[in-house]
Amino acid sequence: MAQLSAKPFTGRHMALVMTGFFGVVIAVNVLLANLAVSTFSGTVVENSYVASQGFNRLLGAAKADKALGWQMALARVGSGNVRFTLSDASARPLAGAAVRAQADHPLGARVPVVMNPREVAPGVYEAALPAGRWHVGIEVRSGGHVWHAEDDAL
Numbered sequence: 001m002a003q004l005s006a007k008p009f010t011g012r013h014m015a016l017v018m019t020g021f022f023g024v025v026i027a028v029n030v031l032l033a034n035l036a037v038s039t040f041s042g043t044v045v046e047n048s049y050v051a052s053q054g055f056n057r058l059l060g061a062a063k064a065d066k067a068l069g070w071q072m073a074l075a076r077v078g079s080g081n082v083r084f085t086l087s088d089a090s091a092r093p094l095a096g097a098a099v100r101a102q103a104d105h106p107l108g109a110r111v112p113v114v115m116n117p118r119e120v121a122p123g124v125y126e127a128a129l130p131a132g133r134w135h136v137g138i139e140v141r142s143g144g145h146v147w148h149a150e151d152d153a154l
Contacts, residue, residue: 039107039109040107061148062148065147065148065149068088068089068145068147069088069089070086070087070088070089070094070140070147070149071086071087071088071091072084072085072086072138072140072149072151073085074136074151074152077126079131080128080129080130080131081126081127081128081129082103082115082126082127082128082129082134082136083120083124083125083126084099084101084117084124084125084126084127084138085123085124085125086099086123086124086125086140087123092123093121093122093123093124094123094140094142095119095122095123096119096142097119097125097140097141097142098140098141098142099116099117099119099125099138099139099140099141100114100115100116100117100138100139101114101115101116101117101127101136101137101138101139102114102115102136102137103115103129103134103135103136103137104134104135104136104137105132105133105134105135106133106134106135110130110132113129113130113134115127115128115129133152134152135150135151135152136150136151136152137149137150138150138151
């Protein structure tokens with residue numbers, strides 16, 4: 001039988017292995033950093049000080065909204081509509097309310113959609129909303145009260 005001669009593992013081989021390993025690590029880090037920067041700006045509000053000035057007002061409005069006890073159920077109807085089912089504290093439908101809504105894309109990748117839902121049944125309102133993930137804010141005016149709610153529509 002013929003003997004196979006093994007080539008020795010030299011410093012040159014080790015240098016190639018280390019260069020290849022760190023080259024792959026650096027390439028993956030650069031790729032992920034580019035993807036992260038291109039998909040999210042990192043800006044939540046333009047000026048955090050100005051946004052903080054309205055915080056107490058927002059807390060007061062949230063307390064008033066909670067005191068009303070109104071409820072909203074949000075659901076997709078087909079691929080192009082969203083349904084708002086609104087009820088009061090006694091679980092009665094909120095019929096005849098003035099409803100406005102706005103849908104924002106979670107990362108701001110799409111232009112916000114302003115909706116004026118129409119009542120299709122007592123307490124049930126529908127509006128067009130393109131497919132995708134949206135954060136929906138709603139304002140309901142009924143019986144001299146104004147109520148706000150938020151939910152996600154998929």
